Amino acid sequence: MLCCQSFGNNQKRVFIAAFFSCALLVVVQYKFNYFSLSQCSTNGRFVKRVVEEELVEKNDLRSDEIKNKNVIVKSVENEKCRPTEYVLFLKTHKTGSSTITNILNRYAVQHNKTVLLPKGSEYYSFDWPNKFRLSSAINTYKRPNFLANHARYSRKSMNVLFPREDTMYISVLRHPVSQWESTFQYMSFPYILDISYQEDAMDFFLNNPPSTENIMEISRKYPSLYLIRNPLFFDLGLDHSHYDNSSYIKRALKTLDKDFELFLIMEHFDESLTLLRRKLCWEIDDVVYFKMNERLSQNKRNVVTQDQEQKIKAWNNADVVLYNYFVEKFWRQVKDEGPGFYDEVIELKKRRKEYSKLCIEKEAVEEAYSSVFVKGYKIKANLTGKNQTFCRHMLTNEIHFMDYFRGQHAKWVDLLEGDTIKNFDESTEEADIFIKIPVINATDFIYGAQNRPEYSKTIKKKKNIIHKDRTSKRDKHKEKNQLNFIQESSDTNDVNIKVSKTTELMEELSNADIAGKSLPLKKNLEDLKFDGKTIVKTQPENETLPWL
Numbered sequence: 001m002l003c004c005q006s007f008g009n010n011q012k013r014v015f016i017a018a019f020f021s022c023a024l025l026v027v028v029q030y031k032f033n034y035f036s037l038s039q040c041s042t043n044g045r046f047v048k049r050v051v052e053e054e055l056v057e058k059n060d061l062r063s064d065e066i067k068n069k070n071v072i073v074k075s076v077e078n079e080k081c082r083p084t085e086y087v088l089f090l091k092t093h094k095t096g097s098s099t100i101t102n103i104l105n106r107y108a109v110q111h112n113k114t115v116l117l118p119k120g121s122e123y124y125s126f127d128w129p130n131k132f133r134l135s136s137a138i139n140t141y142k143r144p145n146f147l148a149n150h151a152r153y154s155r156k157s158m159n160v161l162f163p164r165e166d167t168m169y170i171s172v173l174r175h176p177v178s179q180w181e182s183t184f185q186y187m188s189f190p191y192i193l194d195i196s197y198q199e200d201a202m203d204f205f206l207n208n209p210p211s212t213e214n215i216m217e218i219s220r221k222y223p224s225l226y227l228i229r230n231p232l233f234f235d236l237g238l239d240h241s242h243y244d245n246s247s248y249i250k251r252a253l254k255t256l257d258k259d260f261e262l263f264l265i266m267e268h269f270d271e272s273l274t275l276l277r278r279k280l281c282w283e284i285d286d287v288v289y290f291k292m293n294e295r296l297s298q299n300k301r302n303v304v305t306q307d308q309e310q311k312i313k314a315w316n317n318a319d320v321v322l323y324n325y326f327v328e329k330f331w332r333q334v335k336d337e338g339p340g341f342y343d344e345v346i347e348l349k350k351r352r353k354e355y356s357k358l359c360i361e362k363e364a365v366e367e368a369y370s371s372v373f374v375k376g377y378k379i380k381a382n383l384t385g386k387n388q389t390f391c392r393h394m395l396t397n398e399i400h401f402m403d404y405f406r407g408q409h410a411k412w413v414d415l416l417e418g419d420t421i422k423n424f425d426e427s428t429e430e431a432d433i434f435i436k437i438p439v440i441n442a443t444d445f446i447y448g449a450q451n452r453p454e455y456s457k458t459i460k461k462k463k464n465i466i467h468k469d470r471t472s473k474r475d476k477h478k479e480k481n482q483l484n485f486i487q488e489s490s491d492t493n494d495v496n497i498k499v500s501k502t503t504e505l506m507e508e509l510s511n512a513d514i515a516g517k518s519l520p521l522k523k524n525l526e527d528l529k530f531d532g533k534t535i536v537k538t539q540p541e542n543e544t545l546p547w548l
């Protein structure tokens, strides 16, 4: 630095001496490649590049050294951004959370991460609606990396398995009006509340909301009803008894703000995932997605009037506060990312389109879990290799992933216990979940015998009581329309299904929206019924709640 400064008294001799010593220093530095960027140049960066290029050009022995230096520079940069190892995703209901769970699950498969699973092979939530407890999770016998399935927030017990100091806590929120409308319909609240006979059950509910005591009482039998009010905050740990206590709500907000690094916002999905990707230090392809769990259009409500909107907001007062607070924070976080952020959002949108072209043949109907059908996708048949694996992963729902992880867990335990599984780490075996999700055409399904090899693959269903034992009015309606499916044979490769029912109902079925679409094929077809809109599958009588 000295050599570049102007000398105060301009004495000639001093200047000449300084000049020569500077020149000497430059030569020495050049020779030994110790060139400092700021030295003797206002454009040190440029000088360094020129010097390096020259050296490389000359095939100087030190060109390797320079390359190595660059490698070091890169790895130093990478160190600033190392993929996050531990993520707790608090999966809220009806917020696009299954799409995010898919992202985490497939990252876990690709990078050999351990996903925490609910205890009990039939259960797909962590004892929800109870708050998360250690006893509701499988013992992974190693530190789990991700939690990505429905669990109700519990700071203390979650902190044991996912210490906040090195776990990224994230969740997702949706506008309380559309989230509540989706929950209300998807969770069949009109049936649970016995108001399904009303012309507009939602409107009726909003004008005649039940008391908290009433909700609590019915919720004991139908736990999904806990989501009837402030469903977002309920998942995030707030109890019904606090919904009207504004100072408690404020404190809860502050705690969540402290605990959670990021609340994704469903309405801004691509921005959310870009922010998430940056925070996790993942690649863009890690967060590409296909929308999951979208209701069939006939199950969506077309219009929510302004009056209804106001009532929904008033009813879900705590969720409105929660949503507004974190949306504001979300935009602050986006702003902090600076320029370049939106280029990545655009890139993500572009990749989504590309993957959609690559993977999807057409939209189909999929069974989210028992009795509930949502939009799904039919994977292209001609995919092979990595593309096929990637597309399958993207299209696999959380139930199938959980079954897969359970299989992996069993192998891990066998390995720990010293059983004879060899080469576990090198195993390239693909799990059953990635074997095509069986789909059949709804019309074929109705009219006749099918030869479908995939049929032998039984898909475990998510146990869920929500649809069990619905109100008598609904049962009466359904009895009237019950189809009597007779499964004639069900050996591994050949399934013959005969449907005995009046032509009248057949016509109704073929006119319904599902006609011509694909439906998942289940092993037990006997209890399929038709409710006027879509084929639904009733719960066996002895089915119990996953969370009781």
Ligand SMILES: Nc1ncnc2c1ncn2[C@@H]1O[C@H](COP(=O)(O)OS(=O)(=O)O)[C@@H](OP(=O)(O)O)[C@H]1O
Residues within 6 Å of the ligand: 092, 093, 094, 095, 096, 097, 098, 099, 182, 186, 266, 267, 269, 290, 291, 292, 293, 294, 295
């Ligand atoms: N990417 C993306 N963008 C916008 N909206 C999306 C996205 N992914 C899912 N969804 C919508 O989220 C609803 C399903 O939410 P969940 O997966 O959380 O449901 S569940 O609680 O796991 O059953 C469901 O909303 P409704 O269709 O209104 O019910 C989906 O359509």
